[in-house]
Amino acid sequence: MNGHLKKLAAALLLSLAALSARAGGKIAVTYITPPLNVPSMVEKRLGLFAKHFGRPVEYVVLRNGPEQAHALAAGDVQFLPATGSTSVFLSVASGAPFRILGIFARSPRSFKILAPKDSPLARPEDLRGKTVAGPRGTILHELLALWLAEAGMTVKDVNFVSMNVPAAAAALAAGRIDVALVTGAPAWRMARAGYAVLRDGDGLVGGEVLSVTTEAMLRDHPDLVEKFLAARRETLQWIADHRGEAVRIAAEELDLNPEDVEAQLPLYDFSMEITPADADGLQRTADFMAAQGMMERAVDVRSLFAAPRP
Known part of the structure; x- marks a missing residue:
């Protein structure tokens, strides 16, 4: 046990x-x-x-x-x-x-997959081999998996690092990761500040x-x-x-x-x-x-x- x-x-x-x-x-x-x-x-x-x-x-x-x-x-x-x-x-x-x-x-729209400003990343296949951070076993994790599946990929095709939302947002802002899984006010603020929203949960997660x-x-x-x-x-x-x-x-x-x-x-x-x-x-x-x-x-x-x- x-x-x-x-x-x-x-x-x-x-x-x-x-x-x-x-x-x-x-x-x-x-x-x-x-x-x-x-x-x-x-x-x-x-x-x-x-x-x-x-x-x-x-x-x-x-x-x-x-x-x-x-x-x-x-x-x-x-x-x-x-x-x-x-x-x-x-x-x-x-x-x-x-x-x-x-x-x-x-x-659903408050859950976002974010990349740096002016990032060349746009499609799920662009994430192959990239470092993606977010909380494992959550709606955000599910969102990532479902989006990757649209390109025939799984989470194993990226370098997934489990961390909480504030840590993932900070890591993206510091340039330590390629993509962050973020929700709530941090996601809204980062999107407003110009971070690239690769996908939100609309149509994928509730x-x-x-x-x-x-x-x-x-x-x-x-x-x-x-x-x-x-x-x-x-x-x-x-x-x-x-x-x-x-x-x-x-x-x-x-x-x-x-x-x-x-x-x-x-x-x-x-x-x-x-x-x-x-x-x-x-x-x-x-x-x-x-x-x-x-x-x-x-x-x-x-x-x-x-x-x-x-």
């Missing part, structure tokens, strides 16, 4: 006790602001989870996907309002009883971020699950009715100009419902991870949906 599995197993043993201890007290949720999680920032500012739960809410900042999954499995948090699909699938493949409540965001809880929450506290979803719906309606104020809140939280937030918003779709296209895209991501040998077993994504399958 590897380290990840041991941690998950220990977490799962603790989860029931943690859930029981919190049953009459405060609810804990993760709070993630980047890349542009406007609903999370608005919800926290307005206190809508506390309003709907009728009890205090603790916001836990965990920006690493595996840490978020571990906290949910351990019962340290009861909900992940916004978490990457890859960490969810890795955890489920390792035995974590997670359930997907809905989509938090879709942003870029889905998920809202997730556990089987135990669904079984033992369906009322809290419905209150969570009601708070999410109210948040989205408030954003629709008060777009300018929502932009201001996000700008303050991310230390950006409101104009920069407004310019990036069209890249994001925050509607909650899981569509058939979402389900297909998520399954492709899970299948990609399994094919890459990143998961110990395949995952049937539709079996994870809390609501009826689309």
Whole structure:
């Protein structure tokens, strides 16, 4: 049993006790602001989870996907309002009883394959033998593989170096790599600064971020699950009715100009419902991870949906 599995197993043993201890007290949720999680920032500012739960809410900042999954499995948090699909699938493949409540965001155009300014690189075949950096086992990694496949290539045809998004962006800016896989505000800033966008995720990946809880929450506290979803719906309606104020809140939280937030918003779709296209895209991501040998077993994504399958 590897380290990840041991941690998950220990977490799962603790989860029931943690859930029981919190049953009459405060609810804990993760709070993630980047890349542009406007609903999370608005919800926290307005206190809508506390309003709907009728009890205090603790916001836990965990920006690493595996840490978020571990906290949910351990019962340290009861909900992940916004978490990457890859960490969810890795955890489920390792035995974590997670359930997907809905989509938090879709942003395929925010995922970009970037090259230096005035780069001669343009087509996937141009990357053969080049050094490409980005986070392994993520939507960005999947985007690279799918784009290369259009030229009959695989990731093995490039010199792939696994590193996080900020490190990849910095390496490209310093000229240490040929191509970077970047998303969120760093990708938007670099594209605006003139870096070459070789491909974004539009038409290749869905870029889905998920809202997730556990089987135990669904079984033992369906009322809290419905209150969570009601708070999410109210948040989205408030954003629709008060777009300018929502932009201001996000700008303050991310230390950006409101104009920069407004310019990036069209890249994001925050509607909650899981569509058939979402389900297909998520399954492709899970299948990609399994094919890459990143998961110990395949995952049937539709079996994870809390609501009826689309």
